[in-house]
Amino acid sequence: MEELHDLYQELVLDHSKNPRNFKKILNCNHSAEGFNPLCGDQITVYLKLEKDLIQDISFLGSGCAISKASASLMTTALKNKTTKDAFSFFNKFVQMVRGENNQGTNLESLGKLQVFKGVKEFPVRVKCASLPWHTLLAAIEKKNGKISTE
Amino acid sequence: MKTSRLNLQEEKSVLDPEKIRKDFPILNRKIRGKPLVYLDNAATTQKPLAVIEAIHHYYSSENSNIHRGVHYLSEQATLAYEGAREKIRDFIGAKETSEIIFVRGATEGINLIAQTYGRKFIGSGDEIVISTLEHHSNIVPWQILCEQVGAKLRVIPIDDKGELLIEDLKKIINAKTKLIGITHVSNALGTIVPLKEIIKIAHEQNIPVVVDGAQAIPHLKVNVQELDADFYLFSGHKVYGPTGIGVVYGKKNFLEIMPPYQGGGDMISSVTFEKTEYNILPFKFEAGTPHIAGAIGLGVALDYLKSLDLEKVALYENELVSYALEKSSEMPDLQIIGQPLDRAGVISFNLAQLHAHDVGTVLDRHGVAIRAGHHCAMPLMKRLGLEATCRASFAVYNTKEDVDSLFKALQKTLEVLG
Ligand SMILES: Cc1ncc(COP(=O)(O)O)c(C=O)c1O
Numbered sequence: 001m002e003e004l005h006d007l008y009q010e011l012v013l014d015h016s017k018n019p020r021n022f023k024k025i026l027n028c029n030h031s032a033e034g035f036n037p038l039c040g041d042q043i044t045v046y047l048k049l050e051k052d053l054i055q056d057i058s059f060l061g062s063g064c065a066i067s068k069a070s071a072s073l074m075t076t077a078l079k080n081k082t083t084k085d086a087f088s089f090f091n092k093f094v095q096m097v098r099g100e101n102n103q104g105t106n107l108e109s110l111g112k113l114q115v116f117k118g119v120k121e122f123p124v125r126v127k128c129a130s131l132p133w134h135t136l137l138a139a140i141e142k143k144n145g146k147i148s149t150e
Numbered sequence: 151m152k153t154s155r156l157n158l159q160e161e162k163s164v165l166d167p168e169k170i171r172k173d174f175p176i177l178n179r180k181i182r183g184k185p186l187v188y189l190d191n192a193a194t195t196q197k198p199l200a201v202i203e204a205i206h207h208y209y210s211s212e213n214s215n216i217h218r219g220v221h222y223l224s225e226q227a228t229l230a231y232e233g234a235r236e237k238i239r240d241f242i243g244a245k246e247t248s249e250i251i252f253v254r255g256a257t258e259g260i261n262l263i264a265q266t267y268g269r270k271f272i273g274s275g276d277e278i279v280i281s282t283l284e285h286h287s288n289i290v291p292w293q294i295l296c297e298q299v300g301a302k303l304r305v306i307p308i309d310d311k312g313e314l315l316i317e318d319l320k321k322i323i324n325a326k327t328k329l330i331g332i333t334h335v336s337n338a339l340g341t342i343v344p345l346k347e348i349i350k351i352a353h354e355q356n357i358p359v360v361v362d363g364a365q366a367i368p369h370l371k372v373n374v375q376e377l378d379a380d381f382y383l384f385s386g387h388k389v390y391g392p393t394g395i396g397v398v399y400g401k402k403n404f405l406e407i408m409p410p411y412q413g414g415g416d417m418i419s420s421v422t423f424e425k426t427e428y429n430i431l432p433f434k435f436e437a438g439t440p441h442i443a444g445a446i447g448l449g450v451a452l453d454y455l456k457s458l459d460l461e462k463v464a465l466y467e468n469e470l471v472s473y474a475l476e477k478s479s480e481m482p483d484l485q486i487i488g489q490p491l492d493r494a495g496v497i498s499f500n501l502a503q504l505h506a507h508d509v510g511t512v513l514d515r516h517g518v519a520i521r522a523g524h525h526c527a528m529p530l531m532k533r534l535g536l537e538a539t540c541r542a543s544f545a546v547y548n549t550k551e552d553v554d555s556l557f558k559a560l561q562k563t564l565e566v567l568g
């Protein structure tokens with residue numbers, strides 16, 4: 001059962017039960033909604049972008065512990081980062097949860113987000129973890145978007 | 151304690167699960183090093199050896215196309231395929247084999263009825279009635295039809311227990327109601343719908359009733375003539391048969407006036423470029439080479455179920471469901487979703503505040519297979535104010551030990567996610 005505890009680490013459970021930045025930013029200028037039709041996970045990411053700077057980021061939505069914790073930790077990781085940082089995080093994160101990190105990408109820079117390393121042992125849950133990140137990209141790229149994992 | 155020991159004795163006298171389990175090779179499998187506890191039978195059931203061998207036998211010694219060859223093998227294959235049709239007729243108590251149409255499954259069955267009967271007899275301003283309990287496959291084909299012909303969908307509501315509000319049905323139906331599409335058993339809650347009553351109400355107004363029997367056929371003794379259902383359909387794979395095969399039963403007088411579903415070979419009696427004569431029933435609805443091995447396998451699956459005695463099967467499965475409900479009442483963190491008076495084969499629940507997918511993941515690591523999600527019944531979930539539930543669904547090879555394993559794993563889930 002090791003891998004269960006690797007998946008549902010304290011940090012993940014904490015963020016799923018007490019999600020951070022779980023609100024709508026009132027003066028946000030970018031947002032996007034993401035769905036995972038398989039699970040019924042639904043999330044909206046709100047951004048306040050000042051040129052390339054993520055001045056504020058938040059989310060609302062419903063779903064499993066993995067998707068909620070992933071969204072929550074994503075928001076804490078990206079506040080006051082640039083969109084360029086966000087893209088780089090996105091790539092590393094998605095590689096990590098898919099278990100495609102064989103080129104030895106340095107995951108250290110992901111910081112706390114490394115808590116989702118265990119997801120790769122659960123292929124059907126990869127979409128849960130990556131949904132917030134796909135939604136984030138949609139929010140950066142469009143002023144108002146809708147995406148789906150399917 | 152007393153009641154469970156009583157149940158155990160009863161169970162012994164009803165069916166011998168250990169003997170039955172030997173008929174299902176997959177149950178010997180280990181999942182992640184643990185014995186398989188398969189409680190996702192409403193999604194699909196496992197197959198008995200007899201079915202697996204029948205398919206093997208067909209392909210290794212009878213394979214041929216049907217209804218066309220003059221040669222020996224074709225004759226054998228045709229006999230086996232038509233023999234399966236007769237078994238199905240007998241199993242559901244239909245009057246004639248010409249009323250049994252082979253399709254891919256329940257989904258195709260409903261689409262067939264919508265696109266043939268529906269396209270011809272339902273028009274602009276007409277109404278089609280379904281219920282809140284329906285699986286998406288008994289919603290979307292009717293929505294598509296409504297869009298095509300300009301008809302309107304009406305929905306019979308349910309109460310908080312998950313029972314249909316029959317009084318509301320009486321208010322919903324009117325002169326414009328042209329069809330009722332209703333499930334026999336809810337795949338998400340296990341509710342057994344009072345079909346006879348609904349059909350009686352409908353027939354008083356001359357409204358035909360299409361019954362989605364996908365979740366009823368594995369658990370209940372169904373007689374379409376006693377029910378007086380106009381159409382009844384189900385999937386083979388949910389009743390111990392192969393995937394890719396299912397059945398539409400239709401009363402002959404309806405099937406005769408319906409246009410064909412798909413065009414092609416086998417569904418014609420003569421073709422010229424000017425005009426095509428359609429074949430007689432049931433072949434009018436079976437264009438192209440069908441899933442011959444699937445039909446044969448389904449026939450054998452129904453033989454198997456019949457050999458166990460359907461009434462005993464129903465009793466035994468009820469025992470399991472009652473046992474699970476009893477155990478759940480000892481677990482304060484577990485909330486049963488839906489309390490229908492009559493229930494078949496299914497229990498939906500949520501654990502504490504946990505999301506069903508997380509519960510499903512942890513159970514899986516303990517070798518326990520359940521379904522987690524909206525069960526293709528999103529409108530029902532919305533009505534219940536839920537995103538998802540966990541669903542344990544039972545088959546004849548499940549045991550009380552399986553139920554015990556489920557609850558042990560649920561306890562572990564609380565430890566991991568609590
Ligand atoms: C009540 C009900 N109807 C219809 C279906 C659709 O069956 P199939 O996917 O085999 O066509 C299902 C299967 O989940 C079901 O539970």
